[in-house]
Amino acid sequence: MKPIHLTTAFALAASAALGVGTIQTAQAATLKMECGATGNDRAFCDYVEQRFTEATGHDLEFVELPNSSSEKLGLFQQIFASGQSGVVDVFQADVVWPGILAPHMLDLSDGLGDLEPHFFPGAWQNNVIDGELKAVPGLIDTGLLFYRTDLLDQYNEQPPQTWAEMERIARKIQAAEREAGHDNFWGLVFQGKAYEGLTCNALEWVSSHNGGTLVNADGEITINNAGAAEGLDMAAGWIGDIAPRGVMGYQEEESRAVFQNGDALFMRNWPYAYLLAQDEGSPVKGKVGIVPLPKASGDGQHAAALGGWQWAVSRYTDHPDAAKALVRILADAETQTQRFLMTGVSPARKDVYDDPRILDKAPYMSELLSVFEAAIARPASPTGDNYARVSNAFYNAAFAVLNGEMSGEKAVADLERRLARIKRNAW
Numbered sequence: 001m002k003p004i005h006l007t008t009a010f011a012l013a014a015s016a017a018l019g020v021g022t023i024q025t026a027q028a029a030t031l032k033m034e035c036g037a038t039g040n041d042r043a044f045c046d047y048v049e050q051r052f053t054e055a056t057g058h059d060l061e062f063v064e065l066p067n068s069s070s071e072k073l074g075l076f077q078q079i080f081a082s083g084q085s086g087v088v089d090v091f092q093a094d095v096v097w098p099g100i101l102a103p104h105m106l107d108l109s110d111g112l113g114d115l116e117p118h119f120f121p122g123a124w125q126n127n128v129i130d131g132e133l134k135a136v137p138g139l140i141d142t143g144l145l146f147y148r149t150d151l152l153d154q155y156n157e158q159p160p161q162t163w164a165e166m167e168r169i170a171r172k173i174q175a176a177e178r179e180a181g182h183d184n185f186w187g188l189v190f191q192g193k194a195y196e197g198l199t200c201n202a203l204e205w206v207s208s209h210n211g212g213t214l215v216n217a218d219g220e221i222t223i224n225n226a227g228a229a230e231g232l233d234m235a236a237g238w239i240g241d242i243a244p245r246g247v248m249g250y251q252e253e254e255s256r257a258v259f260q261n262g263d264a265l266f267m268r269n270w271p272y273a274y275l276l277a278q279d280e281g282s283p284v285k286g287k288v289g290i291v292p293l294p295k296a297s298g299d300g301q302h303a304a305a306l307g308g309w310q311w312a313v314s315r316y317t318d319h320p321d322a323a324k325a326l327v328r329i330l331a332d333a334e335t336q337t338q339r340f341l342m343t344g345v346s347p348a349r350k351d352v353y354d355d356p357r358i359l360d361k362a363p364y365m366s367e368l369l370s371v372f373e374a375a376i377a378r379p380a381s382p383t384g385d386n387y388a389r390v391s392n393a394f395y396n397a398a399f400a401v402l403n404g405e406m407s408g409e410k411a412v413a414d415l416e417r418r419l420a421r422i423k424r425n426a427w
């Protein structure tokens with residue numbers, strides 16, 4: 001049944017009172033939903049449109065936004081500051097945004113709160129701000145190391161456990177491949193541009209050296225330590241050696257382009273890249289493996305950043321009920337399974353991980369569950385609406401180290417002071 005909106009009901013009553021004789025029907029709403037522009041995102045959006053229009057009789061239009069989480073956040077802040085209702089109704093919020101955008105997100109508790117038991121508890125709770133459900137998890141992400149199975153076999157190597165092993169193997173195979181005429185072959189690609197993705201990569205370098213998470217759960221600034229400095233220096237050492245200088249301009253898709261083209265041995269990326277790299281037409285189809293990101297030698301640990309995107313509704317929407325109906329479709333098991341099959345992103349619903357359609361395509365999925373559980377959150381909760389400034393300070397510091405402008409030691413000392421100025425007395 002089509003929901004009848006209050007405004008429509010009011011218009012009908014008003015026209016009846018005025019004696020307007022035409023028979024009016026409830027107007028279908030046109031909802032605007034964010035649709036990504038990566039890989040097969042559009043096919044997924046078309047699937048959602050079909051489900052939504054069939055179920056509700058409303059229409060759906062898609063809005064395309066920039067890929068970079070940092071750029072998107074800036075754009076949403078502008079859109080929401082203007083309080084305009086017509087720009088976007090349903091959008092994706094990065095896992096680190098609820099504390100920043102909460103005032104602009106509709107409370108979904110009433111209508112969608114019953115979905116909680118199906119989702120990873122951490123992902124769900126992350127969207128509950130001051131008791132209000134601000135979004136429903138769409139996908140969950142974690143940093144992974146991708147490698148070329150064929151090349152490791154050919155050169156008699158195993159997937160690395162430590163960064164030192166990774167560097168050694170990368171150097172060896174890069175040299176041999178170039179020797180064999182593959183001039184633009186590199187050992188490693190990752191996300192080194194100054195944006196949110198670098199925050200995730202650098203957090204992994206720092207945490208794997210037991211350098212913490214910049215700000216701990218109690219809100220204390222912890223970044224100024226030897227492990228953190230070492231992690232940043234390690235990555236700086238890769239530039240121009242096993243990783244191209246251009247990596248300092250790479251986001252996820254630039255890294256995937258190089259790896260998928262067959263020009264890199266290792267790649268740090270999120271799970272979505274697996275299915276795309278294994279797609280028909282991919283030059284590395286059938287030659288891609290994934291393992292947890294390496295740890296530092298000695299007492300280091302494997303550290304993967306936790307990422308993910310949530311379906312949220314703009315507080316300024318004119319169609320809150322239709323928007324909630326759309327989020328319910330986006331959140332259901334079939335949609336999350338279809339999205340994985342089409343785009344490769346990992347579902348945020350834990351009950352679809354044993355779906356044979358998922359396991360057939362990506363047998364590693366069942367193992368990912370434990371990686372998700374151990375993944376390291378960026379300090380978004382303790383820093384609340386200051387998180388964007390904290391992350392900005394961190395990725396700029398990491399970038400300065402990659403770029404050779406300063407040592408890891410100086411960068412973490414400066415960053416500590418900068419974070420203290422952002423924090424003042426309290427976050």
Ligand code: GLC
Nearest residue numbers: 069094095141196197307308
């Ligand atoms: C992925 C993650 C997201 C993160 C972003 C950084 O999209 O899911 O949480 O902020 O990468 O580039």
